[in-house]
Amino acid sequence: MKRILITGAAGFLGSHLCDRFIKEGYNVIGMDNLITGDLKNIEHLFPLENFKFYNHDITNFIHIPGDLDYILHFASPASPIDYLKIPIQTLKVGANGTHNCLGLAKAKNAKILIASTSEVYGDPLVHPQTEEYYGNVNSVGPRGVYDEAKRYQEAITMAYHTFHKVDIGIVRIFNTYGPRMRLNDGRVLPAFIGQALRGEDLTVFGDGSQTRSFCYVDDLIEGIYRLLHSNYHAPVNIGNPDEITILDFAKEIIELTGTTQKIVYKDLPKDDPLKRQPNIEKAKRILGWEPKVDRKEGLQITYEYFKSLPMNVIRDLNH
Ligand code: NAD
Ligand code: UDP
Numbered sequence: 126m127k128r129i130l131i132t133g134a135a136g137f138l139g140s141h142l143c144d145r146f147i148k149e150g151y152n153v154i155g156m157d158n159l160i161t162g163d164l165k166n167i168e169h170l171f172p173l174e175n176f177k178f179y180n181h182d183i184t185n186f187i188h189i190p191g192d193l194d195y196i197l198h199f200a201s202p203a204s205p206i207d208y209l210k211i212p213i214q215t216l217k218v219g220a221n222g223t224h225n226c227l228g229l230a231k232a233k234n235a236k237i238l239i240a241s242t243s244e245v246y247g248d249p250l251v252h253p254q255t256e257e258y259y260g261n262v263n264s265v266g267p268r269g270v271y272d273e274a275k276r277y278q279e280a281i282t283m284a285y286h287t288f289h290k291v292d293i294g295i296v297r298i299f300n301t302y303g304p305r306m307r308l309n310d311g312r313v314l315p316a317f318i319g320q321a322l323r324g325e326d327l328t329v330f331g332d333g334s335q336t337r338s339f340c341y342v343d344d345l346i347e348g349i350y351r352l353l354h355s356n357y358h359a360p361v362n363i364g365n366p367d368e369i370t371i372l373d374f375a376k377e378i379i380e381l382t383g384t385t386q387k388i389v390y391k392d393l394p395k396d397d398p399l400k401r402q403p404n405i406e407k408a409k410r411i412l413g414w415e416p417k418v419d420r421k422e423g424l425q426i427t428y429e430y431f432k433s434l435p436m437n438v439i440r441d442l443n444h
Contacts, residue, residue: 299364
């Protein structure tokens with residue numbers, strides 16, 4: 126049985142990765158310090174013999190007894206309000222946390238795949254974004270703590286590959302959504318659905334003409350699974366190229382939820398990227414991957430999930 130360590134296991138993406146690798150018959154070790162994650166996302170795995178959980182901050186030395194075949198390094202705050210609240214931890218997990226994961230991969234002769242992000246392209250001047258684009262990031266702006274941590278993460282991962290011959294994969298993830306997102310994580314989809322469920326107006330930032338391209342979580346997990354099992358080492362974009370303005374997205378959520386609330390406009394946060402859309406030609410060519418779930422279907426599943434939460438959770442913005 127192959128053994129895999131998943132950092133950030135109690136988070137949105139980490140928990141879906143745990144499910145997938147358990148389903149594929151792996152021995153899964155989840156690790157998380159719960160700074161933005163929630164044990165509820167993985168508690169269904171606790172009774173399983175092939176699942177183990179360590180509550181550990183990976184910016185400290187990581188000790189795993191026994192052999193390890195793979196590491197999926199997904200620990201990091203990921204939503205703008207999270208990394209604005211905990212900027213130093215964000216930098217530390219991207220830098221020291223990644224360094225520890227790479228050291229562990231080297232010691233165990235394990236393959237490591239790191240979660241990078243479309244944010245390495247910053248507010249992009251090339252559209253759609255290809256992996257060859259170097260990006261447009263304001264290192265000292267509010268998002269710099271996340272963007273530069275992720276750029277450093279890519280650099281140190283590539284250095285371990287070229288210098289120490291560690292086997293690596295780098296996935297640049299574009300906006301992903303699905304069940305287990307936190308309703309109060311500030312990202313646009315839980316923000317809009319949460320507002321609709323609480324009977325509040327939907328807050329569009331700026332004039333809503335900025336674009337994003339939303340990928341359903343199952344599609345992303347499939348892309349990551351394929352990348353891990355490929356022998357490609359350079360960064361690969363995984364995302365759904367179906368681009369939409371935030372204003373149109375708000376209208377879709379109004380239709381989906383049937384809310385009678387209206388759209389209200391708030392200031393656009395500083396350095397909020399104006400456009401974002403992945404070019405996925407590389408993923409198609411190398412992994413034979415493309416997204417299968419369209420937004421209508423993915424939003425419906427996600428809405429059902431949020432609706433099923435207890436009302437006190439939906440109302441609790443500190444959850
Ligand atoms: P999330 O906040 O739900 O999950 C991150 C997890 O990492 C949390 O459970 C948190 O407690 C844990 N964590 C943070 N710092 C830690 C530390 N020092 N030690 C141990 N655990 C720690 O976020 P997510 O959306 O699941 O994102 C997971 C990864 O994917 C992140 O690396 C993020 O940058 C990347 N990513 C996500 C998206 C997206 O759309 N969700 C897009 C691009 C990149
Ligand atoms: N956004 C918005 N209203 C909200 C939350 C977000 O209009 O209540 C906008 C935000 O300004 C950005 C887009 O939605 O342009 C996506 O934001 P999110 O935080 O989900 O992700 P990111 O900016 O990291 O892509």
